[in-house]
Amino acid sequence: MDATAAKLIGAGLAMIGAIGAGAGIGIVASGAVQAMGRNPDATGTIQTNMILGIAFAEAVAIYCLVVALLILFVF
């Protein structure tokens, strides 16, 4: 296997980590929507905390993305 093929496979494998972030964001949004349905008055607070939670869950996927980009374009 030449180095380019290994690079491409490595970048693809690195992005597997996005699975966890996707599931996590789904869980956060589902919980937030349920909470808003039960208590529409608290929508503002819930939305803020939901975005915070999504940002933390998403950070992991972003690390994967950065690793993939580094593999593809830097090394």
Add this chain to the structure above:
Amino acid sequence: MTDTPKPKVWGRWVVLGAVILGMFLFTGFFGIGLGLKPVQPHVVLPAEPLFNLGSFQVTNTLTALALADILIILLAVAISGAVKKGELILGGIIGAVEWILEVLHGMTEGTAGKWTKQIFPWFVTIFLIVLIANWTEMIPGVETVGLLHEGEGGHYQVEQWGPLNSIVEPAEGEHTGEAHTTGYHFYPFLRPVSTDINFTLALAIVAVVMIQYFGIKSQGASYFNKFWNTSTVFSKPIFGVIDFAVGLLEIVSEISKIISFAFRLFGNIFAGSVLLFVIGSLVPVFAQSIFYLLEFFVGAIQAFVFGLLAMTFMAQATQGHGGEHHEEAHA
């Protein structure tokens, strides 16, 4: 016929004309198009240099930051003009800014309490600069107009178009091999500043340093007990050691805040600009518009998240470990 004035509808004809022009340029549309092929982009991670000021290298992300700064200054001038005139009902973009500031101020008050006055400017400064910087990505010509430099390892082939040059797709079979070593490097004049890791890292370091500043300002030297927690090591042998280890982990968490701030913004916006390029090279007409909308939201959300996280961490630092201190007071 109705009395209401006819709404202006010329905008849609401009859009339709642009779509037809795009189809004419990029497809062999009924045999009358030019049949230009969109170019496969070559993605470059570091910012490209434009020119040197003495020993200081000006990169294209720096010019984009200057553009974003100019836009913010123009906005500020417009707002101060409207405020001086004493308009009660602000309209247009100034009204939008007022609405954004009101929402953000309410959010900061809910989280930071009495520290709102100190923390709010940091929140809004970060939010505005990141928002405008992200949205420069969507100005036509950004990342697509620039200088061509011939050199080793260049990836583009060039065709003369009157006074201007245009990048063209390399001839068939050429881009599979490593045969051609000379080509053109493409340095765009403007590139969104959030795609430069230096900008996001600098912003992240500023945010985290200010988080420590607010912690020290509100709690004094006892803020460092968070990191070097020896208060319970001797009174409660096992849990005291755990508390101490948790304090050391707090140091790691502060450093990881820098990394996560910097790479979240950089990763999102860089991936977005690559996405726009790739979609544009696959489907030159229509498809990019949808992803422009996506990038519009991603840019706004990332700016909001960056500011919100900085604000929340600052508010947390001012509050300190309230619960633990109460326990100590009782014991």
